[in-house]
Amino acid sequence: MPAILAKKLGMTQRFLDDGRVERVTVLEAGPCPVTAIRTNDVDGYEAVQLGFGAVREKALNKPKLGYLKKVNASPVRTLVEFRDEAGELVVGDTVTVEAFEVGQKVKIAGKGKGKGFQGTIKRHNFSSGPKSHGSHNKRAPGSIGASATPSRVFKGIRGPGQMGGKRVTQKGLTIVDLLPEQNLMLVRGSVPGSKGDTVEVRTDA
Template structure:
């Protein structure tokens, strides 16, 4: 398995050699320095910690700078651990897009776009009510209670509330093209989060 941190640059389309059009997302993946390795004997689990995103030293705390200096890594803005990864890697090494190959299936995790407080129609795809004959129930969710039992609103119903701004993992994406010179990873389909958002890329399976 392979893993890397990336920045979502946006979506576009590619014309492949057979003339088909692919809707793709362009990711700026790596280079990611290996800043720590977790082992079963010492930490109780196996993982690799990768850094991403150049930062100024003044924007990091002294403990963060000391941790990165110990790993001989430059100042980075993001540190993320990938469980059950890191085989064949050493602290101080660098992970690049060349860890992936065209045709690899990947899963990408990120924080979805926040859409604020939304009603049930937008948030849960409820149907709207009648819009004529004096109806006052156009976008309201309708009755949500029960009868004499339980005489309250059950927990877990789909109601209005905050939409988005959650960790989402998109599976089954395929690597369409790799540009190692510009650290670009181009995958088929959409990826969670806004432009310039940081996402985690792992091989799927």
């Protein structure tokens, strides 16, 4: 089960040999140095830790920089562990897009776009009220409970609040093309996050 970290570059379209047009998201995937291997004997679980996002040394704090120097890894901004994905990897190896294949199904996780504080119409698809004849209920959520009993608002009521900005996993995406010389991966469809965000790519077994 290959896994890799990638940066979302944006969306474009790809013309296939049969004339079809594929809407794809372009990801700059890797190279990701292996910075640690977790084992059941030592850590109680199996995982591989990958680094991504080359930066200057002065951009990192001393503990992180010292840790990376200890494992002979170049300075990277992001460290992520992937459970049960170690396989034959060892510390010092580098994971690239060549670990994947065209046509392979993957799932991609990242932080979705934040929409800020939104009302119930945008956040929960509520219907709006009448907009004429002096209506005072154009976008109000309406009643959310009785007054005397239970004299409180139940937890979980769908109301206004922060929308988006949470971790999202998109499953069932297909790799359309791989460009190893440029570390690029083209995936059919949309991917969580904004341009420039770091995402996690795993095979979707």
